[in-house]
Amino acid sequence: MRPHSVRRALITIGATALVVPFLGGVGASASPSDRVSVAGATPTWATSASLAGTPAASDQVSFTVALPLHNAAGADLLAQQVSNPNSAQYQSYLSPAQFNARFAPTDASVARVKSFLSGQGITVTSVADGNRWVSASGTVAQVNKAFGTVMKTYSLRGKRLRAPSTAVSVPSSVAPDVAQVTGLDDSALLRKPMSVSIPDDGSMPSAHLVTPGATPPPLGQCSTYWGQHSQTVPDAYGKTSVPTNICGYSPQQLQGAYGVAAAIKAGQNGHGVTVAIIDAYGSPTMQSDANAYATGFGQPAFKAGQYSETLFQPFNLQTECQGEAGWNGEETLDVEAVHSLAPGATVHYFGAQNCDDGIDAALNYVVQHHSADIVSNSYGNAGEELPADEIQLEHSIFLQAAIEGMGMYFSSGDDGDDVTVGDTTKAEPDYPASDPMVTAVGGTSLAVDKHNNYQFETGWGSDRDVINYATTPASYTSPLPGSFIFGAGGGTSFNFTQPAYQRGVVPASLAKKNGSTAMRVVPDVGAIADPYTGFAVGQTTGGVFGLRPVGGTSLACPVFAGIQALASTGRRHAIGFANPLLYSLPSALYRDVTPSKTPIAVTTTNASGTVTLDRDTSLTTARGYDEVTGRGSPLGLLFLLAERLL
Template sequence: MRTSTRTLRAAAVTAGAALLFVAAAATPAAAASGRSALPGSQPAWANAKALRSAAPATDTVDLRVYLPWQNASAAAQTALAVSTPGSSSYRKFLTPQAFRQQFAPSQSSVVAVQQFLRSAGFTIVDTPSNNRYVSAEGTVAQAQNAFGVTLGEYSAYGTTLRAPESAVTVPASLAGIVESVAGLDQGASLIQPTSTDGYGNGNSPKQNHGAPSVGFRAGQPCSLWYGEKTVAMPNAPAYGTSTKPIAPCGYTPAQVRGLYGLDQVAANGSGQTVAFVGANASPTLVQDVTKYSSLHNLPAPKITQLVAPGVYKHPDTPQQVPGDYYGEETLDAEAIHTTAPGADLLYVASANARQDFDASVNHIVDKHLASILSISYGFAGEAVPQGFVNSLNNTFIEAAATGVGVFVSSGDSGDEVGSFGTPTVDFYADSPWVTAVGGSSASVVPTAAPSGLSYSAIDDPASPLNNTGWKRSFEVGWETGLDAVNPTATDHMSGAPYELDGTLASPLPGTFNGGGGGGVSRLFAQPAYQAAAVGAASGRLVPDISALADPNTGLLVGQTQTFSNGTYYDEYRIGGTSVAAPLTAGIAAVANQVAGAPLGFLNPRIYAAYAAGGSAFYDVDQADMFGTTVQSPLPSVLRVNYVDSESAAGGLSYSLRTQEEPNQTLHSTKGYDTATGVGTPNGAAFFAGITK
């Protein structure tokens, strides 16, 4: 699974009252005569011990100089007022033009920044209509001269990254005009997607960079629904039973729709546009989602793809290349289409997932291209370049003020203790202006068990697997423990009854193998809308809401892949909060349709509905597992993997996956918790509660 480790660097970035969270213009610090330093502009990892060499003077530098909103606290107040039920301004969203008139940086400030950059030899690339930044291209030598720094090459997080050796400075005449500079350091290259196949045996398939992803299939046997197949494990009893469910093959769209009660409402997201962003662009996206839809009883998708103006076309570091992200883009589209099959889909591509990622987000918001935005990317932890914190958070404020709901995956590394030694949450999900979506493990079962189905039925649109008749049996928080099962000569996995006679390779629950992110932010104070509903905390609590994310009970997706016998469409099971966020974004599109108009930033509405009681949310609670017939007290499944990721010919591996392992600090409990937030959407009751 993809993870990213880095040193924790926390800083409070708040503006006054608990209601307001504004990445305001940096207060100039003392610097060389005639210049002002930008606080937080030197990454913590750029230290003398990690310095390896000077950055080559002729290397290209692509940067953005960010300007703050005018009257930033008023922008935040407006965003909150239009998003809060009971406010006289509730759902009276500003148009992008009105927002620009009130809060955009002045044209004179933009001209001053442009003149400064041109005088230093930079080429101006783009300035968006909201004047949020000026992007430019130059060389290392020009950047060093312009910003009064020396740029070095540093060893960080297993790679080499460029960064300034001291704080970035600007001429004193630009103090208060320049908020931050992004792109001098390459820390943004550490942004990662939050999807995982949960492989966990050291043989997870690598990507074929620039080509269709390397082929991957869920190992068989697998279950057509939760508990459809079980395996006897007489020498490996776990959690009170020696019989375990075999992991599902991947839930179909019909099964996911049954899980969240979407078949209880007539609305399907029609009339709504859901945008999603990512790195690069899969050349087979439309044909893959179209085929997926035809196989799984969904209408043909309506997909538009574009690249934001000014996005850079040439890479500056080798961390991220096209093929790595084709699956992520396809997953997002198919997940949104699963929960909002009537909605239009808009994919806005970045040439990579580094500093131009925020340009894609800004373009969607500033041009109001969609009323809902799904983001399945983020940093591990809160050690984030200050320019990125400021740029994204202020864009999220504009999104809220103009009626765009933003849904962000909470991360796939649980409480992050394994990376940082202490619990922490991830940025972007920690922003109080987005809906942070955590992860659950889910049991989906039929309302009436069909008989005589084989694996081939999973791609038959007439099959019960692709039609209504599914419901939730239980959900718990997604925090996986992996324990390998030692194979033996007497194992019987070729057909029912299934039996594994080996022992577990290590004590339960084994090693941590991924889980939804959550916890308490050190970067942002707790917003009042959250504190009023769940009680006071030392910082913003993550997540807000959750949805299916466990790769062991994951979503079935389809994509063109490169197998040993050719390149073609096939399907596999996947998870991560990259599944949860677009599923929830799609559900929000349905809510917009039910409401008859955009609901915008949902968090104040989510917490108001939660505080009101009722059944809008399914309360994800580990205690639901006590007394169930298959497993007690902790849910776990037996997972089969193909060692070569393609077929049984390369061998099989077996592992027991504990679905909410006890060694994490994140656990689902009654009420709000930092594993699953307020819970998961609960069918028609959710739409009734969220649209009041």
């Protein structure tokens, strides 16, 4: 929770503003008189109520000192102009070298920061490409002295996290060279992959253990298309037979459902377009799995040179970041989803060293080397509870990406409004999806018929009611629809004011949900995310290759990124930051995902529970723009043609 005593200031970011804690700010005097506060380095969760202790003075802290862009206001303005279809400078992108020549911090600024850190006994480990930040490492005692703070340990969501307990400051002599100090806190360790699977059906007791009671129905079959098979359940909305979950849609089914199969067949398959995928770590069987998967479904495998990897090894922070095994499934999903929707696109996978500053380093590398036209990111933080300095640092990377003509796409999250699952104390979207310089992809439940045609979509949000077979007849453990288990992230930002591209499209009731100021609302678009109507992913585990259905906005993001690669095929200029274009398109180019007239339910093969669709916490689907699916899902060839011609 943000303490009520913290005041807020609006820092202009192009057409929007970032709301950050105001702690004096670089350039304002602080005590003692020769030091200047650096705003935003203390996370809002570092409160006295969550205080858990003090780290040892000898503990090591790795952090970065970010340097301010030269003429940041000019960079903000240029990012808006090159991304706006109505601007005379639309798509007049800069190369990384041109961007750095105009806006990057100078070598002299880097030298002063390095000198300050070294003078405090702190070890400088590297300087990021483009002089964006200086990475360093020191003890807790050295950090406390250098930055005039006191490091403490806090308890948050079952983890013990370190953070400054007081404002961070630097000597006035170096203050003009310091934009942010990031990494002193452990907020980034809350990042997680955003793929989900159907919950374990072990919640249903075995039939021979249920005595006395009802007899569970015979084990059924998962469905290869919507409604193929059904299972018997206690009365659910007037029905005692509901469809079983999808075994996992194939590439052909998603191509057909989203109306792009004909375009791919005609050669608009993503050739000439590079899609980057960023996650933590890297599966050792990524390419072989993707090729086996494609071949198994009769799709083209990667050609020589069509797939590549950049791994930032050695990997570290395994315990803090859920380990490589916790990310390998995510990475495999991302690669196979992009290749399935854009089989001709070049895919470049970037495996960050960890889920902390490693992600920032990977993002910066991709931007500094212009490694792709489209960047798919299926990870995020629970809510916006990051220190403002981390948000400002990542935002500056997204700003540079837009100026270079690179589109950044992010999953909107899998926990709905975050409150229901206990991630946050108030409804808010996840970051980086809430950043106004990225495209946030929300989620849907997708029904595909036996001929690979689109049948319907609902908002992805699942309430599950476990069936109790210890009673006669079998009954639900609670009144339908049961309890929320997962759903697309979204909602109204507390950090960013409304970007110009959302004006006139996003209802005021959503934009002003948190007060009188119109704010950024998430997501921008939607695509398949529900694991009950999920995507088949092929992965080698334990030396054996197998298929399993997976969902999450981690699926929605690479699916939409793949569709954007199709729209980019043969385009004179890259789409770049897509939101101004996406919001300018007629609503007829989207499938508007609206609430169903009657509840739609699904169950698993053993009928362990009944799942009601389109039940996403406080977030709801609606006609027009909504906070679950944004403007909706793309409408096939017409959507591709409109983006290709603009």
